[in-house]
Amino acid sequence: MATPRDTPASRRVRANGDGTVYQRKDGRWEAAGYVLAPGNTRRRVRVYGTTRKDALAKLTEKIAASNRGLPVPSAQGSVAAYLTYWLENVAVHHLRENTHTRYTTCVNRYLIPGLGKKKLTKLTAKDIRTWLNQLRTTCQCCTRRLDARRDQPRCCAIGQCCSKLLSPLTLNYIHSVLKSALEHAVREEEIPRNVARNVRTGTPRPRRFEPLTADEARQLLTTAQGHRLHALVELALHTGLRKGELLGLRWEDLNLDAGTAAIRRTLQRTNAGGLTTLPTKTRASERRIAVPARCVQSLKLHREQQQREREAAGAAWQHSGHVFTTAQGGPIEPTNLTRTFLTLLRKADLRRIRFHDLRHSTATLLLEQGVELVVIKELLGHAHIGVTATVYAHVRLRLQRDAMTALGNALDRP
Structure with missing residues (x-):
């Protein structure tokens, strides 16, 4: 009587769960067995090889992965x-x-x-x-x-x-x-x-931006004096708020007596909802910031101006509750704010920049004044301080050179 040891390898009976291996009519070897599939189910898979050993090795690998709890891929589509x-x-x-x-x-x-x-x-x-x-x-x-x-x-x-x-x-x-x-x-x-x-694509160079210098920022603020959105431009330059955060700001978010502002939402135009209010960009973007005294004063004057516009509009006034609105009280379209900003730049005889560059201008000017990076990170609402450090790396490098120059001058003195 033949024992399993005496049986040829091609005819030997495999243990239960080990699958089956057989030769096809085209000469290839096929191995089939049940493996773990998504949803904690089992599925029969088939693998092929030029030899019995090759097909068996492929099936053994899949069964071993299944025994480790790794389901076999089920996606057969493109x-x-x-x-x-x-x-x-x-x-x-x-x-x-x-x-x-x-x-x-x-x-x-x-x-x-x-x-x-x-x-x-x-x-x-x-x-x-x-x-x-x-x-x-x-x-x-x-x-x-x-x-x-x-x-x-x-x-x-x-x-x-x-x-x-x-x-x-x-x-x-x-x-x-x-x-x-x-x-x-x-x-x-x-x-x-x-x-x-x-796949490594390499780290692209960060987008170049041209922040305003201190002189240019003062020139822009002087030109904006008397404009109905002067308080917005001043707040943008002093706090670095994003365009959507400024337009989404409500009076209930401001505490002018304490000089603080709670940033909770942003105003954006979407394809489905039109002009709508959304949560802040990230969880870190939801923050409370300090508002400078000059901005508090400008906001108080802006509130008085808005009250006069409300009385003039009468029944046509839209009760949106936003700090910065149209003359009829409705939210401001972000593209319209961009047009207004570009008009102010031309009147101030300044180079054309994006509105978002006011945010970069705030961070750059703060860095040049020696403000700690972590403070700027909290003010801008970055999720990680690494974002702040990466975006403004060139500014920090320039400040390092200035510091080294100052140190060298001190060491050169007798």
């Missing part, structure tokens, strides 16, 4: 299908509407055309790296046919490529959106790991 599912069922509930809109644009414009046809479970770091390298060197006029839609083509449509390439910041943003989507696929146990994390 990257495009999963990205669409992620946007419509996951990201929409965790992102602000404007952020979700940017994510959707990024997915539809770059990720799906570039990687959408690949199977989610077969996507590799090499695929992502190759695609990003190609995207980095591809003219967007050619790829998206931008030139063909112009009234007068001036690029690819006439054979003169302008080499309109994506900036490093845009490439980094595209990569981060892909990482976020794949990270959720890992959490849902659709894939075993996030292959996008194995």
Whole structure:
């Protein structure tokens, strides 16, 4: 009687749970067995190899992972299908509407055309790296046919490529959106790991900004004197509040007697809700700040002015409760504030900057006055002090040079 030891390897009976291994008609070997699947269920999987040993090794690896509690990936669809599912069922509930809109644009414009046809479970770091390298060197006029839609083509449509390439910041943003989507696929146990994390895109240079100098800031404040939004410009320069935070400020958030302001919300325009009030950008952005005495005085004058406008508007007055409103009491459109700000810059004969650069101006001027970085971080509402240190690294470097120069002058004196 033959014992299991005497039975040939190809015919030996495997233990229960070890799966089966057999040779197919095409000569390949196939191994099948039950492994752990998402939802604490079990699913039969099949693997193939050129030899019995090869197929058995693949099946053994999957069963060993299953025994460790790692479910087998279940996603059989394409990257495009999963990205669409992620946007419509996951990201929409965790992102602000404007952020979700940017994510959707990024997915539809770059990720799906570039990687959408690949199977989610077969996507590799090499695929992502190759695609990003190609995207980095591809003219967007050619790829998206931008030139063909112009009234007068001036690029690819006439054979003169302008080499309109994506900036490093845009490439980094595209990569981060892909990482976020794949990270959720890992959490849902659709894939075993996030292959996008194995791709390094490099750290892009921070966006350059041109803050106002102390003289320019004084010139802007002088020009804004008498304007109905003078208090807004003055508060922006003294506190570094974001545009949405300024426009979302309500009188109930201010304590003019104590000289404080509670930053709780931001005003933004969204595609679905129009002009709407939203929570602050991050949890750290919800904060209480000190308001300088001159800003308190300006806000008191602004409140008196708003009361006069309310009496003049009569029944047409909109009771929005905002500190900074239109002449009829309604919230101010962010784009209209930008136009007003640019008009003030022209009247002051100052260079064109963004409204957000007033925030950078505040931080830069505070740093130059020797204010501690942690104080500036709290004032600006940054989530981490590393953000403040990174954004204003060039300012700190200049201050270090000034300090070294002052030290050198002191050491040179007899």
